[in-house]
Amino acid sequence: MTALGIAITLFTALVLVIEFRRHQKIALPPYGWSAATLLVVAEILMFRGVRPISVYFTPIAWTTYIFLADAGVYAMRGESRMHRAPRELLNIALLSVPLWLIFEAYNLRLQNWTYVGVPQQLGLELLGYGWSFATITPGILETADLIEAFGWFHPTKPARMSRQLEFVMMALGACCLIVPVVVPQDLARYLFVLVWLGVFFLLDPMNHWLRLPSILGDFEAGRRSRFYSLLLSGFVCGWFWEFWNYWATAKWYYIFPMFQNLKIFEMPAPGFLGFLPFALECFVMCITAQWLVGRLKSGHKSVSSEQPRSQSTALR
Numbered sequence: 001m002t003a004l005g006i007a008i009t010l011f012t013a014l015v016l017v018i019e020f021r022r023h024q025k026i027a028l029p030p031y032g033w034s035a036a037t038l039l040v041v042a043e044i045l046m047f048r049g050v051r052p053i054s055v056y057f058t059p060i061a062w063t064t065y066i067f068l069a070d071a072g073v074y075a076m077r078g079e080s081r082m083h084r085a086p087r088e089l090l091n092i093a094l095l096s097v098p099l100w101l102i103f104e105a106y107n108l109r110l111q112n113w114t115y116v117g118v119p120q121q122l123g124l125e126l127l128g129y130g131w132s133f134a135t136i137t138p139g140i141l142e143t144a145d146l147i148e149a150f151g152w153f154h155p156t157k158p159a160r161m162s163r164q165l166e167f168v169m170m171a172l173g174a175c176c177l178i179v180p181v182v183v184p185q186d187l188a189r190y191l192f193v194l195v196w197l198g199v200f201f202l203l204d205p206m207n208h209w210l211r212l213p214s215i216l217g218d219f220e221a222g223r224r225s226r227f228y229s230l231l232l233s234g235f236v237c238g239w240f241w242e243f244w245n246y247w248a249t250a251k252w253y254y255i256f257p258m259f260q261n262l263k264i265f266e267m268p269a270p271g272f273l274g275f276l277p278f279a280l281e282c283f284v285m286c287i288t289a290q291w292l293v294g295r296l297k298s299g300h301k302s303v304s305s306e307q308p309r310s311q312s313t314a315l316r
Contacts, residue, residue, distance in 0.1 A: 001262070001263060001264045001269070002246070002264070002265065004264060005239070005242065005243065005246075005264040005265045006243070008239055008264075009239045009240065009242075009243040012235075012236055012239050012240075013240075016072075016146065016236070019150045020072050020075070020076065020146070020150075022150075023076045023149060023150055023151065024075050024076055025075065025076060025077075025078065026074075026075050026078065027075065028071050028072065028075045029071045029074055029075065031067055031071055031082075032067065032068050032070075032071025032072065032074075032075070033071075034067075035064040035065070035066075035067035035068040035071065036064070036068050038060075038064045039061060039064040039065065039068065042057060042060045042061060042064065043061075046247060046248060046249075047247065049249070051249070054248060054249040055117065055118075055119060055128070055248075055249045055250045056127075056128060056131065056250065057244065057247075057248040057249070057250075058132050058241075058244055058245055058248050058250070058251070059128070059131035059132045059134075059135055061240075061244045062132070062135035062136075062139050062244070063131075063135055065139065065240065066135060066138050066139055066142050067082075069139075069142040069143055069145070069146045070082045070089075070142050070145075072146050072149075073142070073145045073146050073149050076149040076150075077149050080145065081141070081142065081145065088295070089138060091290070091293075091295055092137055092138055092141065092286055092290075093134040093135070093137070093138050094134065095137065095286060095289045095290065095293070096133055096134050096135070096136050096137035096138065096286075097130055097133040097134050098289075099136075099137060099282075099285045099286070099289060100133040100136050100137075101133070102199075102285075103195065106180065106181075106192070106195050107192075109180070109181065109185060109188060110180060110185075110188050110189050110191070110192050110195075110256075111185075111189055111255060111256070112189065112192045112254060112255065112256040113252050113253060113254050113255060113256070114252065114253050114255055115250070115251070115252050115253075116250070116251060116252075116253060117248070117249045117250040117251055118250045119250070128250055136282065137282045137285075137286050139237055140230070140233050140234065140237055140278075140279045140282040140283070141233075141282070141283065141286070143233040143236050143237055144226070144229040144230045144232075144233035144279065144283075145229075146233075147229040147232050147233055147236070148225050148226065148229040152225075152228070153224050153225035153228050153229065154224075154225075155222045155223060155224075156222050156224055157222055158219070158220055158221060158222040159219045159220060159222075160220065161208065161216045161219060161220055166205035166208065166209070166216070167205075169201045169202075169204070169205045170201065170202055170205050170206065172198075172201045173197075173198045173199065173200065173201030173202025173203070174198070174202055175198070176194035176195065176197050176198025176201065176202075177194070177195060177198040177199065177202065179191060179194055180192065180194055180195060189256055189257055190256070190257065190258065192256065192274075193274065196274045196277045196278055196281065197277050199281040199284065199285060200215075200277060200280045200281050200284055203281075203284040203285060203287075203288050204216055204280075204284045206288065207284060207287050207288060207291075210291060210298045210299075211298055211299045212287050212288075212291055212296055212298065213287050213296075214284070214287070215227050215280065215283075215284070226283075227280075230279045230280050230282075230283055231276045231279060231280070233279045234275040234276040234277070234278055234279030234280070235272075235275060235276060237275060237279065238267075238272050238274075238275030238276075238278075239272070241275075242264070242265040242266060242267045242272075243265060245265065245266060246265040246266060251266065252266065253266055254266055254267055254268060254271060256268070256271075258270075259271070
């Protein structure tokens with residue numbers, strides 16, 4: 001199964017490279033080449049077991065990947081997050097840590113994964129966890145930016161979102177997040193899929209009410225590119241996460257009580273489907289968190305990426 005995982009990961013990377021080359025308009029910025037070089041060097045040192053690279057390989061790989069993906073977006077669009085609003089990207093990285101800790105809190109009860117090989121010294125341990133968690137949301141959003149820049153998805157007929165639908169979504173989301181906490185733990189261990197779905201159903205309607213960027217708001221505007229790009233971003237990042245994690249010294253293991261005989265890398269194969277809604281959750285949680293800390297104001301209107309590049313604020 002490891003060979004299958006390697007094949008899928010390499011095919012995914014190849015598609016990204018081919019599409020980037022098809023849509024590239026200007027040269028890749030120097031920081032993109034530097035990031036690519038550092039990623040390759042880190043891979044080599046990791047396979048050689050060189051510490052501390054092999055221990056911190058996951059956050060190193062994701063940090064270099066984020067810079068590389070952003071450079072790719074810039075080469076296709078002439079603008080990117082790091083060029084448009086570097087401080088905002090840094091804030092997203094900082095917010096990514098407490099946002100991921102929400103899922104870690106659920107995992108204390110559901111016991112779906114565990115970590116091994118993490119340094120035992122408190123400072124080094126916190127560095128590893130904090131740095132890794134800080135790359136999660138930026139990695140998802142930068143990958144979605146990259147995919148959206150390919151121009152695969154076009155505007156469609158606007159869809160009206162009723163208040164009743166929003167109430168149903170929020171009620172469903174609340175139930176999905178509450179049930180794993182209140183049922184017996186032996187049953188709860190099977191229900192992490194509810195957490196992967198619940199946050200999106202709860203928060204996206206709230207973001208829509210506040211006139212913040214939202215998937216429902218996109219659908220009302222006839223925009224589908226953000227939704228599909230996020231789903232594909234989850235797919236891409238899921239394979240990269242598991243690929244880079246598999247050989248690292250400090251890594252995670254999945255221990256949930258299903259499909260353990262169907263592992264690709266460390267992830268039971270059906271678990272890869274969870275990365276798709278997880279990407280949507282990263283987006284809606286980031287928007288809500290930015291609003292809560294005052295980085296976004298109610299009434300903010302997201303601009304479709306199908307508009308001219310100079311006006312694009314996609315996935316902000």
